[in-house]
Amino acid sequence: MLYNLLDFTVRGDHQGKLVVLEKNSGFPFDIKRVYYIWGTDKNVIRGKHAHKKLEQVIVCTSGSCDFILDDGNTRETVRLDNPSQGLYIKHNIWREFTNFSSDCVLMVLASEYYDESDYIRDYQMFLNETKKHSALMSSQIKKREKND
Numbered sequence: 001m002l003y004n005l006l007d008f009t010v011r012g013d014h015q016g017k018l019v020v021l022e023k024n025s026g027f028p029f030d031i032k033r034v035y036y037i038w039g040t041d042k043n044v045i046r047g048k049h050a051h052k053k054l055e056q057v058i059v060c061t062s063g064s065c066d067f068i069l070d071d072g073n074t075r076e077t078v079r080l081d082n083p084s085q086g087l088y089i090k091h092n093i094w095r096e097f098t099n100f101s102s103d104c105v106l107m108v109l110a111s112e113y114y115d116e117s118d119y120i121r122d123y124q125m126f127l128n129e130t131k132k133h134s135a136l137m138s139s140q141i142k143k144r145e146k147n148d
Contacts, residue, residue, distance in 0.1 A: 002069040002076050002093055004028075006057060006086040019084055021109065028088055029055050029111040036061075038105040047095045050120045052129075055111040057086040063104030070094040072130030080106070092133065094126050 006028070008019040021027055040046060047067075058067070064081035071093055080087055086109075089095060097106075112118065120126045 002071050002074060002089075003067075003078060004088040005078075006088050008084050008086060010084045017084075027109075028057065031109045031111070032113050033110040034107065035110075036105060036107045038062075040065075040100045040104060042100050042102070043098065044100065045096050045098045047097050048121065048123075050094045050126050051091050052118050052120065053091050053112060054115075054118050055091055056089050057109045058089065059083060059086045059107045059109070061105045061107050063101035064099075065097050065101065065104050065106065066099040068096040068098070072127050092130065094120075094123065 006026075008021065011018045011020070021031070023030055037046070058080065060080035061083045064079060067078045067080060067087060067089075069076050069078065069089065078087060120129060
């Protein structure tokens with residue numbers, strides 16, 4: 001699977017809603033960085049990269065947008081439009097996001113501090129890395145089967 005949707009516990013009533021994200025409380029990693037994105041035109045395509053190590057949970061706190069996720073074999077589109085859900089993306093997944101509503105605000109929670117060397121910004125290079133990784137995994141599985 002290219003992603004998981006995390007359903008957050010919503011607290012509140014007619015006075016308003018609240019979601020709390022805490023370390024060791026159902027969150028998939030320790031949060032080292034938080035940033036948010038807004039004011040993006042509808043047809044802009046953001047992202048266009050993968051990460052070697054970094055994991056992210058992305059929450060659309062307002063409005064909506066589409067995430068296109070790709071692991072080198074499968075490509076899926078996920079619509080974010082619910083502030084009580086987070087899109088969990090592991091490393092080695094190409095991501096692009098587009099189709100922004102005018103009121104779209106995205107909050108990104110990251111497992112690592114910013115590190116430019118963690119980015120793969122060229123899609124062909126991403127595909128090459130994915131093929132190398134798949135070949136290595138296949139080789140390791142064959143070795144284990146041979147030793148069993």
